[in-house]
Amino acid sequence: MSARERFLGAYLGVGVLFGIVLTKGELVSWFRIEEALRFKGLYLYLVFAAALAVGVPGFALLKRRPARSLTGEPISVAPKVVGRGVRYVAGGALFGLGWGIIGACPGPLFALVGAGVGVMAVAIVAALAGTWTYGYLRPRLPH
Amino acid sequence: MTELLHKPWPWYVTGPLVGLVAVGLLAIGNKQLGVSSNLRHLCAALAPREVAFFKYDWRGAGLWNLVFILGVVVGGFVGGVLLANVQPVAITPAAHASLAPLGIRDFAGLVPRDFFNWHALLTVKGFLMIVGGGFLIGFGTAYGGGCTAGHGITGLADLQLASLIAVISFFAAGAAASFLVLPLLVPR
Numbered sequence: 001m002s003a004r005e006r007f008l009g010a011y012l013g014v015g016v017l018f019g020i021v022l023t024k025g026e027l028v029s030w031f032r033i034e035e036a037l038r039f040k041g042l043y044l045y046l047v048f049a050a051a052l053a054v055g056v057p058g059f060a061l062l063k064r065r066p067a068r069s070l071t072g073e074p075i076s077v078a079p080k081v082v083g084r085g086v087r088y089v090a091g092g093a094l095f096g097l098g099w100g101i102i103g104a105c106p107g108p109l110f111a112l113v114g115a116g117v118g119v120m121a122v123a124i125v126a127a128l129a130g131t132w133t134y135g136y137l138r139p140r141l142p143h
Numbered sequence: 144m145t146e147l148l149h150k151p152w153p154w155y156v157t158g159p160l161v162g163l164v165a166v167g168l169l170a171i172g173n174k175q176l177g178v179s180s181n182l183r184h185l186c187a188a189l190a191p192r193e194v195a196f197f198k199y200d201w202r203g204a205g206l207w208n209l210v211f212i213l214g215v216v217v218g219g220f221v222g223g224v225l226l227a228n229v230q231p232v233a234i235t236p237a238a239h240a241s242l243a244p245l246g247i248r249d250f251a252g253l254v255p256r257d258f259f260n261w262h263a264l265l266t267v268k269g270f271l272m273i274v275g276g277g278f279l280i281g282f283g284t285a286y287g288g289g290c291t292a293g294h295g296i297t298g299l300a301d302l303q304l305a306s307l308i309a310v311i312s313f314f315a316a317g318a319a320a321s322f323l324v325l326p327l328l329v330p331r
Contacts, residue, residue: 019218
């Protein structure tokens with residue numbers, strides 16, 4: 001068994017944890033998402049702030065050389081190229097539009113299927129069609 | 144005790160755990176938390192055709208993430224079925240007052256059952272909401288290079304300007320969609 005395969009179990013475990021956090025933390029709740037997008041409650045914003053309160057120092061600490069991951073790789077996060085930023089504004093806006101309409105982002109779509117909202121599997125298939133369409137149109141889109 | 148297990152978690156439990164998942168993936172295998180990449184990996188695995196965006200070693204780049212997302216489905220079952228909250232969601236009274244006019248009577252569960260069911264797919268509005276919303280999510284996250292996880296958590300935790308731009312953009316568009324588009328798509 002290669003090192004890569006050995007760690008797949010760990011990723012599965014972290015995925016299960018994330019799925020539980022998403023559901024028990026109500027981040028998959030349509031009501032919570034729409035509450036936040038209508039600026040009628042702080043819950044989602046507090047979750048983000050608390051996540052970053054752990055994430056920012058965590059990332060900074062791990063990125064200090066010569067930190068290595070458990071798999072032995074040097075830890076590095078490639079900086080995203082901002083460029084003209086068109087893709088982040090336009091792509092973000094199109095995603096946000098879908099997010100506001102359906103009240104769930106990609107992670108929650110998967111968690112909701114597990115939580116018994118089976119019709120969200122159709123939304124995932126539609127999202128695959130959307131990603132495929134982007135891939136097809138990519139050479140013609142401004143980035 | 145069992146009652147406690149079924150209660151939803153407060154923000155100060157949920158938030159740090161989300162951060163911990165992102166930091167944990169980095170520590171375990173130098174992996175970045177990001178869910179929408181899986182949509183690309185699945186396209187690359189299922190229907191790459193002659194599209195350059197899908198011509199890469201998806202197993203090498205994304206097998207770990209596909210396994211991770213399978214875990215999320217399982218976790219969704221644990222958190223959303225086995226440990227399901229039976230009480231209506233405790234959103235603020237202001238949120239309740241803002242959403243009730245959309246025709247929502249039942250605030251229990253994770254989604255309004257009147258909107259998200261198989262029958263809704265057979266209606267024009269329901270189809271636009273579920274399939275149209277899903278399509279936009281897939282297109283937009285691929286175009287923008289990430290979602291609420293990849294940009295909102297990982298990118299911001301790494302203090303990336305690109306992610307900040309994306310986050311501001313999807314929150315603004317999300318608010319606009321919730322106020323302006325959602326009311327047109329709810330069944331009435």
